[in-house]
Amino acid sequence: MIYLDYQATTPLAPEALEAMRPWLGGPGTMGFANPHSPHRPGRAAAAAVEVARDQVAALLPPGGRVVFTSGATEALNLALAGVGRRHLAVSAIEHAAVLDTARTLDPATTILPVDEEGLVDPAVSLRQGIGLVAVMQVNNEIGTIQPVGRLADAAHAAGALFLCDAVQGAGKIAPPANADIIAVSAHKLYGPKGIGALWVRDGLELAPLILGGGQEQGLRSGTLSPALCAGFGAAAALSLARMEEDEAHVALLWKRAREILGRWTLNGSEESRWLGNLNLRLPGLDVTRLMSELRQVAFSAGSACASGSGRTSHVLKGIGLVDRDAKASIRLGFGRYTEVRELEDACAQIDAAAAAQGV
Numbered sequence: 220m221i222y223l224d225y226q227a228t229t230p231l232a233p234e235a236l237e238a239m240r241p242w243l244g245g246p247g248t249m250g251f252a253n254p255h256s257p258h259r260p261g262r263a264a265a266a267a268v269e270v271a272r273d274q275v276a277a278l279l280p281p282g283g284r285v286v287f288t289s290g291a292t293e294a295l296n297l298a299l300a301g302v303g304r305r306h307l308a309v310s311a312i313e314h315a316a317v318l319d320t321a322r323t324l325d326p327a328t329t330i331l332p333v334d335e336e337g338l339v340d341p342a343v344s345l346r347q348g349i350g351l352v353a354v355m356q357v358n359n360e361i362g363t364i365q366p367v368g369r370l371a372d373a374a375h376a377a378g379a380l381f382l383c384d385a386v387q388g389a390g391k392i393a394p395p396a397n398a399d400i401i402a403v404s405a406h407k408l409y410g411p412k413g414i415g416a417l418w419v420r421d422g423l424e425l426a427p428l429i430l431g432g433g434q435e436q437g438l439r440s441g442t443l444s445p446a447l448c449a450g451f452g453a454a455a456a457l458s459l460a461r462m463e464e465d466e467a468h469v470a471l472l473w474k475r476a477r478e479i480l481g482r483w484t485l486n487g488s489e490e491s492r493w494l495g496n497l498n499l500r501l502p503g504l505d506v507t508r509l510m511s512e513l514r515q516v517a518f519s520a521g522s523a524c525a526s527g528s529g530r531t532s533h534v535l536k537g538i539g540l541v542d543r544d545a546k547a548s549i550r551l552g553f554g555r556y557t558e559v560r561e562l563e564d565a566c567a568q569i570d571a572a573a574a575a576q577g578v
């Protein structure tokens with residue numbers, strides 16, 4: 220199987236797995252201890268959580284605190300609801316964790332349009348009274364990198380806070396230093412599933428979503444999993460250490476994939492993009508058929524349609540694609556553990572299967 224769906228999730232780094240092992244709490248160990256208990260095993264687990272918190276914080280700007288959550292979806296919900304601002308503005312191509320949450324909290328949410336590359340205009344004029352602006356750093360479907368620094372400035376100039384969903388960018392590119400709140404997820408940076416974090420600028424008060432024992436500085440009650448925290452921390456530290464190496468590797472992969480799939484059209488921005496994402500279209504392509512024929516390649520339909528929802532991707536629609544083109548799009552995602560040869564092999568198979576459809 221050739222795995223080309225790194226936007227959906229990434230493999231667990233062996234280093235992250237090793238860091239988790241002591242805290243899984245197998246027989247004869249004390250690794251299962253509750254990190255909120257005051258006894259010695261509890262304190263040891265709490266210390267491991269704090270090491271992990273520092274490792275995750277190192278990926279994020281200085282001057283803020285890291286709150287562990289169950290993932291980025293929860294972190295984004297906590298941010299959007301917790302700031303208590305009535306009027307929200309979000310980009311048209313945010314993840315559903317932002318779009319749907321914002322629309323639920325504020326039915327009059329302002330939707331910021333994007334251009335054909337998927338970019339929000341940093342000169343966007345924000346209407347009076349908007350309390351929070353949310354724009355993602357790297358789009359999960361098309362890989363476009365937003366001018367988040369300039370968008371945060373625009374939000375601040377309008378008196379609003381700036382929330383950045385950095386799920387697809389964290390550990391790969393520098394964080395948006397002037398954001399007020401940032402959400403990240405471990406399983407997109409070679410860590411385990413089931414844990415994410417919200418970074419909150421010092422001095423900014425949030426109301427919790429989950430009440431109870433008051434863990435995580437009162438912002439997220441519930442017993443933490445030291446194993447998940449340790450895996451997240453180790454994955455974050457590794458990503459930081461390997462950032463240049465990982466980027467050079469995906470650049471090489473991107474170049475080869477683009478060469479092999481030269482007749483396909485890129486969806487998104489050619490210049491402002493994360494190179495581990497390749498969203499391509501070929502007019503007339505039957506993506507459902509392509510996916511069912513290529514059983515040894517795990518990739519995604521560019522449009523949510525072929526994955527069974529029946530709807531065209533709001534991201535591809537947002538960049539102006541007509542239904543027909545959105546439905547003829549695929550998304551390839553690759554990263555640290557993708558070998559050049561397997562990517563070449565998969566791309567050749569994809570191109571040949573499309574050609575066999577007569578497109």
Ligand SMILES: Cc1ncc(COP(=O)(O)O)c(C=O)c1O
Nearest residue numbers: 290291292314316359386404415
């Ligand atoms: C851009 C983006 N935001 C948010 C999420 C949600 O993250 P999680 O799976 O940690 O809830 C994802 C995951 O698909 C994503 O790609």
